[in-house]
Amino acid sequence: MNSEEFELWAVRAAEWAAEYRRTLRDLPVRPNVAFGDIAARLPVQAPETAEPMDAIVRDFQDLIVPGMTHWQHPRFFAYFPANAAPAAVVAEILVSAMAAQCMLWQTSPAATELEMTVVAWLRDALGLPTAFTGVLQDSASTATLSAVLTMRERALAFQGNTRGLSGQPAVRVYCSDQVHSSIDKACWISGIGQDNLVKLPGRGPSKALDPAELEAAIVADRDSARLPAGIVACVGGTSVGASDDVAAVVAVARRHGLFVHVDAAWAGSAMICPEYRSLWAGVEDADSVVTNPHKWLGAPFECAAHFIRDAESHVRTLAIQPEYLKTYGEKRVINYSEWSVPLGRRFRALKLWFLLRAYGLEGLRAMIRNHVRWAEDMAAAIRDAERFDLVTNPVLSLFAFRWTPAGATDLDAANLALVEAVNRDGRVYLTQTRHDGRIAIRIQFGSFEMTEEDAREGWRVIREVAAGLRLG
Template sequence: MSPEEFRHYGKQVVDWIADYLAGIEQYPVRSRARPGEVRAMLPAHPPERGEPYEQVLADMDRVILPGITHWQHPNFFAYFPANASGPGILGDLLSSGLGVQGMVWATSPACTELETVAVDWLAELLGLPDHFRTDSAGGGVIQDSASSAALVAVLAALRRAEGTTKRIYVSSQTHSALEKAARIAGIGSQNVRTVDVHPETLEMDPARLRTLIDEDVAAGLTPALVCATIGTTSTTAIDPVRAIGEICRERGIWLHVDAAYAGVAAVCPELRWINDGVAEYVDSYATNPHKWLLTNFDCGVLWVRDRAPMINALSILPEFLRNAATESGQVIDYRDWQVPLGRRFRALKLWSVIRWYGAEGLREHIRTGIALAQRFASLVAAEPDFEVRGHHPFGLVCFRPLRTDVLELMERVNASGALYLSHTKVGDEVWLRMAIGAPTTTEAHVDAAWAALRAAAQSR
């Protein structure tokens, strides 16, 4: 494809994306495709000769769109938001156009140095401590997700800890990525201890954490890492970071905070209470701008207080990567801050988003999502046939019908195509999750979703 052909078809692709986003409400939120249906519409063998790009775009409409669940739809309320925005999309396009492989500073200095600026900007926007800045002993790095960030944190913690059999500590509400990280790191699920949570708030119980740590130390085991969560996936419960941190500090245990969803809420000064104890006690902290901060997937940021254990765990320098800049010790080589060697120029989209929206625009987005969630919660609370869980400081509301089977109601509304919800379990109880955060969601969408839920519950 020549530059002129790229210019011609590129304009068509941008128009296609713009038309899609402008008309997204015409589609059912969740795809109605059946297993194998999309594959059956595609040729079994690759083309012998190249095809005009118009045919690719035609198949986007004919084949691909019917198999898409529309995460950018204003009525997508399942899981957590996966915000995409115009500046984020354009930043991704610029990254793809440059085709940079930013494994070390020397392979594209701007790729590395823009990333250091973007993660430092974000740390400032969230009110995170100065030791997370890249001009300190710690620093930040863009990962693909909080799951990869958790794995890096586990590897760094295991590297720092002394002992043979090492253990990590999570709660029943901690994301499964931590157990997966333990498996990948080689210590196995059997060395992941699950700490009890408060039955109402679902936050980790520090007293129980201390007991488990004491038991393991007495048995000759080495506590290596504790994961505290700010905004659990299930209900957005918040672990008491300060109390957990005090225990970790006493015992020299790495404290990782998983704030994948809720961490970006701290862009609003009135929400920075969620990070109580982070500055004093936390060794690593992860949040995902690609969830609730208008930045296209994939863009998760990991900060560390001290980069040395992470680099010691991950750095291998083959001869073909040796270069004068690396040898000087004056640059960051982000290949040492992640599991893969290669890395995309993800910083462009985060940088684009921050510059387009500014702090004011980002705060407005977060505050709008929270206000809409409070509106939905008040509507549900006023209905005697429904119940709302009390904790909902962000954009997620957990609720359930009292006279209708919860999963049956969810499947009914999801199958309608009008909206899309997910569910969770708290103990033995099933709850629906209403996660609000799409930039196009308005009061009208929230009110219509509640009307559809009420109607479905009444028509059982």
């Protein structure tokens, strides 16, 4: 492909993207396909000779797009969103065109210094103290792994990376049973092990860690010659928005010299609105905080903001400097590959820069406040509806409900059937969860281009599908 052909197809791709976003509301949110349907229509081997771009693009439109779940759809109410605000998508096009590898300052000076700047912008917007510096990770999973590795190294006097864990006391990490599965995986990968992740039951309406139970577990482990290392606090859990009392968790941690990482992957974005910050009161005293601008702010995936109080310990845990990666002549330089698990890094800062400038903090606050208000309105309608029960009150824009059809003998099965029927219908996309041992249906509002009418349509679709569903 020469430069003229590249220009032609780049323009056509942009035109297709604009039309796609313009007509997205008319598409089903999730495709009605079975596993293997798409693969069966694809060649089993790569072509030996070049194929024309028009044929490739035509197959993309005919084979791939109809089989996609449309994450930018305004009625994507499942999981949490992976937003891609149009202005930030433009930034991603520019990033892809430059195709920079931003592992070191010297490999992309502007990328490094822009990352320093936008992380500070976001820190200030979230109300975090200036003692926090930070880095843009690919996801909250990587940020959490980095934090778990750092708490492990601090507990082992920074000997784990060199000596390994064999012969060391069992390193222990504490959390509630409401945390994301990435915390489990971080303990696997770090060598701490699943058995040394101490999950305590979430208590009360917010399913929070009980400080007394947390402290008792730490003391019992110390008395048994185990090595407490850190605590992962949850703010806005994936299932129904469970949130720990961060201030109480930090107070326990400080008494025992433990590291605290706060996982606010989804809910943290809402903290650009000062009125919601009570949800993570005490976060200013944590050691590590992660929130994902790619979930609720509009930065295309991947973009996780990881804020760190003690950058020296973080970098000491993760940095490795073979000769070919050293930067001579600049002692003050930041190499963000030393702040991350992978060496290679994309230019993530540009999309966040475009996003914050193109919409402004007030524009983003208005979006989040709307989503919260619409969730509260829908939850109120469900609370008052016959044959529906509100299971959890909204935590920001997330809540759960349960369908209770007359004569149903297995309500778990009935609710699973309703989720599947709604998703087959295509106008709305939902997911289920398990809360207090029972199946419930999750609703989460967060799509960048969602309107109040989309929320109302969602409730209409749920009632309509439920009314027509015949249970076996």
